[in-house]
Amino acid sequence: MSSLVERDLARLWHPYTQMQTAPPPIPVVRGEGVYLYTEDGRKILDGISSWWVNIHGHSHPKLNEALTRQAGELEHVIFAGFTHRPAVELAERLTELLPAGLNRIFYSDNGSTAVEVALKMAYQYWRNRGEPERRLFVGLKFAYHGDTVATMSVSEESIFTLSFEGLLFRVARAHAPYCFRCPIGLERASCAVDCLADLERILRDEGGRVAGVIVEPMLQAAGGMIVWPREFLSGVRKLCDEHGTLMIADEVMTGFGRTGRMFASEHGPVSPDLMCLSKGLSAGYLPFAATAMTDSIYEAFLSDDRAKTFFHGHSFTANPLGCAVGLASLDVFREEGTLQRVAGIEKQLRAGLEPLRSLACVGDVRVIGGVGIVELTEDAESSAAGGYLADIGPRLYGEFLGRGVLLRPLGNVLYFMPPYVISETETDWVLGQIHEVLRALPGG
Ligand code: PLP
DSSP, rough: OOHHHHHHHOOOOOOOOOOOSSSOOOOEEEETEEEEEEEOOOEEETTTHHTTTOSBBBHHOOOOOHHHHHHHHHOOOOSSSSHHHHHHHHHHHHHEEEEEETTEEEEEHHHHHHHHHHHHHHHHHHHTTTOOOOEEEETTTOOOOOHHHHHHHHHSSSTTTTGGGGGGOOOOOOOOGGGOOOTSOOOOTTOOTTTTHHHHHHHHHGGGGGGEEEESSEEEOTTOOOEEEEHHHHHHHHHHHHHTEEEEEEEEETTTTTTTSGGGGGGGOOOOSSEEEEGGGGTTTTSSEEEEHHHHHHHHTSSOOGSSSSSOTTTTTTOOHHHHHHHHHHHHHHHTTTHHHHHHHHHHHHHHGGGGGGGGTTTEEEEEETTEEEEEEEHHHHHHHHHHGOHHHHHHHHHHHHHTEOOOHHHHHHHEOOTTOOOOOOOHHHHHHHHHHHHHTTTO
């Protein structure tokens, strides 16, 4: 009988993998809290929350219970023409928590579809309102919004989108507030978030052609873990208002506490017109997503004219299992004081990572909520455009894995983003591993 890895390699295709050169996948048999347990008896601390989805830890008893109970009652039902209690209750709970004005929920099943729905809704919103010339989206440099065709279009051009260039639609691209590599050469300590002027220029030049501005509020993740000054976020909202266009907040990654607030938009604070949620929405249990929107957007689709209908619906829309886990996850936030835990992690990450600034191989240290980031100076030249491919990433990944912690750098950007149930001792241990590994690098 061949091993699980051999059977995997014979049949499967893993994301972002060049099969010939990638190390073989590691069979995981169990997860509990912050740990993954492998077939060969290893225990690995999940330092990236399994691609940023896990929030309360693996196999949480309360979430397991909610899932089992729901599976025993109703596993799934078509959501066109039918409804169910978990979908209604989750929508009620979410709209209570979301920034003011986001009163309606449209369910889908992953982060890319949550964004795709927001883009299509924004586009058709203007058409339904009699302004079909508003067809242009504005995105930011270093943006990442997903792997489907529309979400690749609004993402910054990168190695992820290169092969599909001809399929993508045109998007206007504005500066991101990447303070460590300021796009206009200023210093954060003395600037007035002047990089916003680029977005302002685009909105002015494109005038009434802009359907919406899409951003990852406060933390641009896949593009290099770029932490924003909160003034940039409030500035985006202000400019969208001044130019009468929609603001779309992609909180697929930042939602549900990751940046220290329930939603990153609260840092502004701003209320976007559309918000995209996934990952932490189902606490990392199930493929599940939601797009929230204002009444004004919802109402633009209310008509007897079928051409105004939003013709978009996924088979697994409002999946009851996803809704049930989502509801239980919101209970856990309350019962376990989850946001206070994140505040504690943030404090510990700041204290633990700041000293690394003194190393020559460290360019920048950034912390927001439960995410600690160390940008290495190696390969600084390519880090702006193609940093994801910087060699240092896979080398560090292997080194940390050997020490029992899963950290998967984005090229030269190392980050630590654990499930919020991590203990102080466990965080300290990971910080110690990071110190040891970075100090052993040239320039460390
Ligand atoms: N938007 C953001 C900000 C993301 O970080 C991601 C994934 O990492 C997505 C969208 C896409 O989500 P999914 O991978 O579930 O399609």
